[in-house]
Amino acid sequence: MSKGQVEDRKRKYDDVETAIPNKLKKDKKDKKDKKDKKDKKRKKDKKEKKDKKEKKEKKDKSNKKSKDLDDLKAENVDEQSSVTQSSVEAAPVQENGYVQSEKLSHVSQSEVDEFYRENEVSVEDPSKLSLRPLLSFSHISLSPEIQDEISKFPKPTPIQAVSWPYLLSGKDVVGVAETGSGKTFAFGVPAIHNLMNAGSEKKGIQVLVISPTRELASQIYDNLILITKKAGVHCCCVYGGVPKDEQRAQLKKAQVVVATPGRLLDLIDEGSARLSNVSYLVLDEADRMLEKGFEEDIKRIIGSTKATGRQTLMFTATWPKEVRELASTFMNSPVKISIGNRDELSANKRITQIVEVVEPFKKERKLLELLKKYQSGARKNEKVLIFALYKKEASRVERNLQYNGYKVAAIHGDLSQQQRTQALGEFKSGVSNLLLATDVAARGLDIPNVKTVINLTFPLTVEDYVHRIGRTGRAGQTGTAHTLFTEQEKHLAGALVNVLNGAGQPVPEELKKFGTHTKKKEHSAYGAFYKDIDTTKKAKKITFD
Numbered sequence: 001m002s003k004g005q006v007e008d009r010k011r012k013y014d015d016v017e018t019a020i021p022n023k024l025k026k027d028k029k030d031k032k033d034k035k036d037k038k039d040k041k042r043k044k045d046k047k048e049k050k051d052k053k054e055k056k057e058k059k060d061k062s063n064k065k066s067k068d069l070d071d072l073k074a075e076n077v078d079e080q081s082s083v084t085q086s087s088v089e090a091a092p093v094q095e096n097g098y099v100q101s102e103k104l105s106h107v108s109q110s111e112v113d114e115f116y117r118e119n120e121v122s123v124e125d126p127s128k129l130s131l132r133p134l135l136s137f138s139h140i141s142l143s144p145e146i147q148d149e150i151s152k153f154p155k156p157t158p159i160q161a162v163s164w165p166y167l168l169s170g171k172d173v174v175g176v177a178e179t180g181s182g183k184t185f186a187f188g189v190p191a192i193h194n195l196m197n198a199g200s201e202k203k204g205i206q207v208l209v210i211s212p213t214r215e216l217a218s219q220i221y222d223n224l225i226l227i228t229k230k231a232g233v234h235c236c237c238v239y240g241g242v243p244k245d246e247q248r249a250q251l252k253k254a255q256v257v258v259a260t261p262g263r264l265l266d267l268i269d270e271g272s273a274r275l276s277n278v279s280y281l282v283l284d285e286a287d288r289m290l291e292k293g294f295e296e297d298i299k300r301i302i303g304s305t306k307a308t309g310r311q312t313l314m315f316t317a318t319w320p321k322e323v324r325e326l327a328s329t330f331m332n333s334p335v336k337i338s339i340g341n342r343d344e345l346s347a348n349k350r351i352t353q354i355v356e357v358v359e360p361f362k363k364e365r366k367l368l369e370l371l372k373k374y375q376s377g378a379r380k381n382e383k384v385l386i387f388a389l390y391k392k393e394a395s396r397v398e399r400n401l402q403y404n405g406y407k408v409a410a411i412h413g414d415l416s417q418q419q420r421t422q423a424l425g426e427f428k429s430g431v432s433n434l435l436l437a438t439d440v441a442a443r444g445l446d447i448p449n450v451k452t453v454i455n456l457t458f459p460l461t462v463e464d465y466v467h468r469i470g471r472t473g474r475a476g477q478t479g480t481a482h483t484l485f486t487e488q489e490k491h492l493a494g495a496l497v498n499v500l501n502g503a504g505q506p507v508p509e510e511l512k513k514f515g516t517h518t519k520k521k522e523h524s525a526y527g528a529f530y531k532d533i534d535t536t537k538k539a540k541k542i543t544f545d
Contacts, residue, residue: 098168104132104139111135119158124336131165133158140164143196145230146189157182158339164190167313172331175315177339183315184223187282192227194280195255204277207256210301212289214239214260214417215424220284221258228256238273239263241417248272261289261297268304278305286316287323295326302330317467349503351473354482355496357510363484364400367456370482371406374452375433382451383427386436387468388412389457394438397456401436412438439464447471455483462495490514 167190221237228235236250238259267273388394391412409423472479493514
């Protein structure tokens with residue numbers, strides 16, 4: 001091969017080596033350009049589709065508002081209840097007719113946020129309605145008779161403010177709030193308002209409130225009767241310990257019934273109480289009823305009410321597993337409203353808690369000293385509530401106080417229902433400013449203006465302690481709780497220290513000496529070996545290679 005041929009061939013190889021990378025680069029660039037072009041087209045199509053969807057939604061929304069306005073105008077012919085276009089835009093209409101008022105719509109979001117923060121409010125709303133709380137009675141329009149009664153109060157309590165819009169929208173509600181927070185009107189006002197709007201078509205028992213104790217049932221009745229009398233609705237109270245004849249007669253004409261589980265079941269079984277028309281069911285102090293072993297009774301009572309179209313409410317001070325399970329069984333996507341931190345056991349921060357460690361035999365002498373302190377001088381007529389643990393102890397202390405010249409009313413298990421009702425009435429009216437009670441009065445009872453609670457004997461659980469001292473510091477007031485603690489209760493010292501710390505109260509050094517460790521609750525049958533497990537969780541499947 002000549003020299004010229006060799007050079008030609010070499011030149012050809014060089015050209016090929018240069019051409020291949022250039023071709024690869026070009027192909028790569030073309031591919032990239034094609035991809036970019038495709039991405040641009042996809043983005044453009046996506047944007048067009050989104051714009052089209054938004055335009056359609058806007059149009060639908062506009063049509064819906066126009067339709068809602070027509071419906072509202074058709075329903076509200078008179079001038080007073082007519083709704084303008086601007087108010088409909090500012091006030092979304094819920095499925096059963098609740099309309100957010102124009103005044104509430106104009107409240108700034110920062111004011112609403114401040115209300116939630118200040119009252120430690122949390123709302124779990126499965127339907128995502130996001131209804132605003134009623135910060136004033138002027139933010140809601142109820143039947144004139146009801147509006148007139150509630151307007152005697154300065155403003156709605158937090159549980160009322162948050163729950164009323166949901167309840168008037170027909171939603172099931174779980175309210176978790178401390179006792180003394182206005183729960184009776186929280187569930188009572190929407191119930192009576194709905195009854196009045198239903199007219200004459202609603203016959204028989206429509207509203208049923210179940211309560212764990214006779215005292216609490218009577219208290220709820222006393223509050224509801226203030227509204228039902230003005231509204232022309234018949235309300236009655238059903239509980240044990242008294243003859244049934246009067247209750248049977250009342251049930252025949254009642255539309256609203258407040259009852260304890262035991263007596264109500266007796267009347268259901270004999271055919272005197274028919275619950276098939278109940279459309280509004282309230283379980284008050286639900287945690288306490290389960291604590292007392294009423295679960296099967298509650299299930300039987302709920303089974304006697306109408307299965308569909310029933311609005312169910314639960315009000316509870318704590319939110320244990322048992323209450324959650326009951327709520328999931330009988331309620332339809334409930335809205336859970338919590339006021340304050342209710343997941344942890346916490347005491348009302350407006351109550352000054354004083355804990356004194358004393359010798360057991362010195363307690364009753366110490367009680368007389370405390371009564372001189374809390375009922376003397378300017379405080380002479382202040383109401384004091386004393387808690388004993390057992391009825392025998394309460395009877396002995398009652399005699400001792402009477403011997404020392406004190407006029408004392410008493411509530412405990414050795415007394416008849418009539419005696420207990422009379423004692424509570426005397427204390428509420430001020431005939432006696434000293435009430436001695438066992439834990440029958442510890443929860444739920446609304447005794448106005450109790451300034452001081454004295455725990456003569458510490459209760460069996462710290463939960464009961466929190467509910468006992470909650471009889472003072474109610475409805476925004478302040479109060480004092482003075483507790484006598486002995487070595488016999490040292491196993492509860494750690495839990496008590498936690499409650500004191502949680503409320504920012506001083507912890508005495510004598511109490512710390514018993515230890516600050518919180519002992520795990522023991523099961524009544526299995527003791528410390530019992531393991532509290534969640535039986536609703538599914539077992540995890542493990543695969544071995």
